[in-house]
Amino acid sequence: MSLTSINTSTRKLKAGGRISGIVRVPGDKSISHRALLFGAIAEGETTIEGLLPAEDPISTASCLRLMGVRISPISQGEVVHVEGVGLEGLEEPKEVLNCGNSGTTMRLILGLLVGRQGKHFVLTGDKSLSKRPMQRVGQPLKLMGAQVRGRANGNLAPLSVYGQQLRGAVIGTPIASAQVKSAILLAALTAEGPTTVIEPAHSRDHSERMLKAFGANLHIGGEMGRHINVMPGANLKSQKIVVPGDISSAAFWLVAAAITPGSQITVKNVGLNPTRTGVLEVMKEMEVDFEILNKQDIAGEPVGDIKVTYGNQLKPFKIDAEIIPRLVDEVPILTVAALFCNGDSQISGASELRVKETDRLAVMARQLKLMGANIEEHSDGLTIHGDNSLRGASLDSETDHRVAMSLAIAALLAKDDSKLARSEAAAVSYPDFWNDLERLQN
Structure with missing residues (x-):
């Protein structure tokens, strides 16, 4: 052709x-995003082989770099190195976090940031992303004590996050969404007390698999593995990821x-x-x-x-x-x-x-x-x-x-x-x- x-x-x-x-x-785009995010909050250097060198994961990496995470350049065929800062090590950025066109970046980073006590973050995206609904993530995070504000009553970017001490919760998601689930699991890592996510159906489970590999205290149970429980307190350890x-x-x-x-x-x-x-x-x-x-x-x-x-x-x-x-x-x-x-x-x-x-x-x-x-x-x-x-x-x-x-x-x-x-x-x-x-x- x-x-x-x-x-x-x-x-x-x-x-x-x-x-x-x-x-x-x-x-895999979903795994690439998560490898960057989990590597950033782990202790030690995570290496990622086969990471997707496309615009969406690059947006995730750019946001993490603005919060003090050192990530090597992302290019075709190159192993990516992420120097983790630990669960509490993300810095308040001096700039707005631009998620580009990536809904995964925005939704998962929301979960990552809402528990950063006393720190303020602003997330934005391109014209398309700014029209996409974010309350599906913001609302369950608010049940844990998160402060997320934005246009259309918090549904549209730009979004403002002021980090809080989160509390554990039992949260049923109305739709089977890996992004919503993953945001809650990320927030649960620094909450007070356990958090359980109950899904109506079994969505993508890359977050659960990878968080367990990094050392999170995570248990999957219930019918069809739809109940995911996280106990906070476990430090994540760097990993070698092959995507x-x-x-x-x-x-x-x-x-x-x-x-x-x-x-x-x-x-x-x-x-x-x-x-x-x-x-x-x-x-x-x-x-x-x-x-x-x-x-x-x-x-x-x-x-x-x-x-x-x-x-x-x-x-x-x-x-x-x-x-x-x-x-x-x-x-x-x-x-x-x-x-x-x-x-x-x-x-x-x-x-x-x-x-x-x-x-x-x-x-x-x-x-x-x-x-x-x-x-x-x-x-x-x-x-x-x-x-x-x-x-x-x-x-x-x-x-x-x-x-x-x-x-x-x-x-x-x-x-x-x-x-x-x-x-x-x-x-x-x-x-x-x-x-x-x-x-x-x-």
């Missing part, structure tokens, strides 16, 4: 061909190979944490021809290679609220997959997608309709009618990285070429996406 930039943000996408070869995707490939980034290639005639792809060293593999469950429902090879455990996280071979007559699928926490970031690319299934696919229980970098349900429906897709939008999901014949179109990522990459895969199957405006959004989670696409499409 020939990919050429028309200007700094509009990219030509040539239709046709197949996807084949071997690819390694960037390090696996991000399955959310791998999903673009997995779907591309599944729907593009003549394709076969192997994605190496992908994280297979069961709280993240909902996309593989949907692929099984679609009867995609795939296998997992070289399974192993690295630093407490299961990893393996995923090989996908094209097969026609893919079956339609249904996604509901139960599985959404395990594939929330893969909904855009699965929407593309549904266009090439033999029948109608249904996505429901996905209202969380409306408060991501964009309203992903609306954006995907709007953009794919420009290509001739038959999609119906609902309040919490989509109905996608399969067996589509797509045409080339002038598309727009609308600044969303997962939308940009999903539309790029859809464009492969169009009858003629497309153009994608604001294609640079892909760099938020996958800086080399366009180079990998050009190499793999032939």
